[in-house]
Amino acid sequence: MARGELSRGLWRAFDSLGALSRPQCQSPLRTSTPRRIQPSTTARCITTSTPRAVEPTSDKPEVLEKFTAAPEIEIELELELEDRPARKTGRSDADKKFRNDKSKLAKLRVVPASPSYFSAKPTFTDDVINLLALLRKVATLPTVTPAEAPKVAWKTIDQYRIMTNEPVKTQRFHKMLHLLRRLNCVHPSLMPQEVLDAMKRYKKDSQPGDIVPSPGVIDELGRAKGVGRRKTSSATAYVIEGEGEVLVNGKSLTEFFGRLHDRESAVWALKATQRLDKYNVFALVNGGGVTGQAEAITLAVAKALLVHEPALKPALRRAGCVTRDPRKVERKKPGHIKARKMPTWVKR
C-alpha cells in the first residue's frame, strides 16, 4: 500500500511537470526549458522567483530597488520551441538533445528575483526596503502633523500576514507602519502619485469616510426627517421651521412625558443650540420605556435639525446629540441570576 502511494505520488509529480504550460523561470533565465524531464533526474528546474499568487496582481510594475545581479549567461541551445514535433517523432534524437541541455543547465546559475530571497520573510523585507527607498525619495517634501494627515485605516497585522503568507512579527510590522505613517504625512497637495500607489498596498479595502450617508433633504412641505434610537426605543422626528411647538405621537410634550427631565431631553438638541423657538417638531416614537423614548427623540431631532443647519454639528456633538448611545441591556448568562448576578453562596 505504501509502495502504491509512493508510485502514485511520483506519477502525479511527473504529470504535473509534464502539464506545465508556461515557463516557470522567467526574467533571469531567458532560455526555454526542456519539456520532458525524467522524474528520477536530480536537476530539476525550480523557479527562483516565487509566484505571488495571493497578492493582487497589478498591471504596473512594482517599484523595486535597483540591485546588480550576475550577468545573464549566454547559452547556445539548439533546442528551439519550433522543434517540438521533431522531438516527438524521434525519441533517441530528443534524448540526446536533452542530455546536451542537461550539461548546459548544470552550468546555469539561477539568480533569485529578489535580493531578500534568502531571508525568512522575503516579501516583507522587500516591502520594507521599498518603503524605505520611497521615504528617502520624498523625505524632503513638506509634511503635515499626523493629526492633520488624511485618516487611513492600515491593514492589520493579520490581514498583512494573510496577504504575504509570511510570519511577520508584530514589532517589525509596527516599524513598517511607522514608515507608512510618515509617508502619509507628506503634505497632501504635494503627495507624489507613486507614494499613493505604494501606500495602496497597505490600506484596508474600506477606508473611514468611504461610506458617506446620503444627505438629508427638506421635502416640499419644509420638513426634515431624522431617525434616532436609544435602548429599544426608536423615534422619527420631523422638524419644520416654526414657533417651538412639539407633538409626540400626537400628544403635547407634557401629556406624553410626565417628567420635566424627559421633556427637556426630548428637545435637548433644540434647547442646547437656542433653536427651541425657531422650529416645530412632531415625533413618532415606539418601543422601550419613557426615558429611552425621550432620548431617542433627542437623537432624531438632532439629525433632523442637522438637515436644516449642517453647521450645527459641532455644537450638537458637544451637547451629546450626535452619537447614538450603544448601551443596551446585557444578556443574561447561564448560571447567573441576571447578566452578572450570581446565586447566593451557600456553604453546603
Added chain:
Amino acid sequence: MSSSMSLRGLSQLSLDAVSRSAIPTRSLMIAPQASCFSTSAARYANPTMKKKGMGAAPKKGVKSLRITKSNKDAAGSGKRPAPGERKAMRKRIVLSNDNALEVAGLQDLTAENALDASHQGKVRGIPEEAVDALRAVEAFKPRQGWSLFRRPAVLMRKETMELAQIMKKIESSEKSKKESKRIIVYGERMGGKSTLLLQGITMAFLRKWTIINLPEGQDIVNAHTDYAPLPGSQPLQYTQDTYTAGLLSQIVKANQGFLAATKVSAKHDLPLPLSKGATLKQLAELGAANPEAAWPVFVALWTELTQPGRPPILVGVDGLSHIMRESEYLNSNVKPIHAHDLTIVRHFVDLFSGKTALPNGGLVLGVTSGSNSPANSAIELSIAGAEARQSKSALPQWNPYKAIDQRAVECLKNVDVLKVSGISKEEARSIMDYYAESGVLRAQVNEGFVSERWSLAGMGNIGELERATVRLRV
C-alpha cells in the same frame, strides 16, 4: 448589708402598705405579703431606701431576648396626628405667602371693570371680599399654586375673556327674555379649567350674580354622605341632607349681601316654621342648621332665586364626569343609583340640559377634570358633537361597541363647549413677569426664556408652566 437594708425596707413597706401611695408600683410586686418577725427595728430604721431598678444598667449587657417592643416604641417618638388632621392638612388651602414680594403694579378686578376686554393677557388681583366668597364655595383647590404668592391673582387669558363676553351678553340681554348659557369646560390636564371656573365665579361675584357651586362632583356621588329616598318622587329620587345643608351654608356665605337684603316673597311648604318676612339668608340658614329640612329649603330658595327681577345665577360644577354615571350609592335592591337620581345632581343636570330654565338669565358651567375623571364616553361624545357644531363639520358617530350612559347623553345633547388650551406666548410672558416680580422666579424673563419654557410646558399649559418655572427650580 444591702440585703439586711432591703429586708428592713421591705418589712416596713409591707407594714404600712396603706400609707404609701407615691411609691412606684413595681416595688409593690416584690413586697411580701407575710408579716415580719419584728416590727420595731424596721420602724426605727432609716426610711431612705435604695429603690430597685434605678441603678445603672448591667455591665455586661442584657442577655435576655426581648421580642416584643414596648408600646411606647411602637408608637414612635413623635406625636401622632389626631384623626382627621392629616386630611385637613391635605385639603388645606393657603392663599398667601408672606415671603413672596408684593407685586407693585397689580391691579384688582372691580365690579365695574370685571368684564372688560382690556384685561386680556394681564394678571389681575382678586379683591379681598371675592376671595372670601371663593373660599366659601371651595373654588380654590388644594393643588393650585396660590400659596406661592402674596395674594391671589389670576391671568386673564383668552378663554377668560370669552367667558367674560358671554357673561356680558347675558347681563345685557333683554329683561323679558334673559339669556342663559350652558357650557362644558374641557381641556388638558393642568390647563386651568378649575381656575377658569374660579375666574367665572369671581366675575359673577363682582357683578353681583348669585353663585351656586358644587366644588367636586365626586363628593356628591361617592357615598360618603347620608342619603334618603325623597318621598313622593316618581321615579324614586334620593336626597342627601347633610350635603345639601353644607351646600346651603356655602350659598349663604358666598351670597351674603343679596340674601340678607332680600325677603322671602312666595309661600313655601317647609317642614320647619319660618318667621314671616324672613330674609332669604334666614331661609337658607334654616336649612343649613337642620339637615332634615335641607332639601325643601333648597327647593324654596331656588324658587325665590328664580323670581322675576332677581340677579342672574352662576351654577358651577367641577368634576363633571363623576356625576354623569352611576353613583356609589345603592338602592333597596342593592343596585347602584344613577347619579341623576340624586336630587342635587338632578337639579344641576336639569339646568345643564336646559330642562329647567333660568328665567333671570345665568350661566351653567360644567368643568371636566384632567386628573380625577373616570372615562366617560358620553361627555367625550357631547364634546365632539359640540365641536363639530361650532366648526360646522360633520357630527361624530358614536362607537356602538363602547358603553355609553344614555341619560348622560340626553342631558349633554345641546351644550356648548369651551376648550381651555395652552396660553399664548404673550400671556406666558405676562404671567412669568408676575412670577418674577413676586420673587418666586429668579431668572431673567426674556423672549428666549419665555419661549423655551412655553415649549417645555407643552405649548403653554399654564399648570405645567408654573411647575417648570416656579416649583421645579433647578
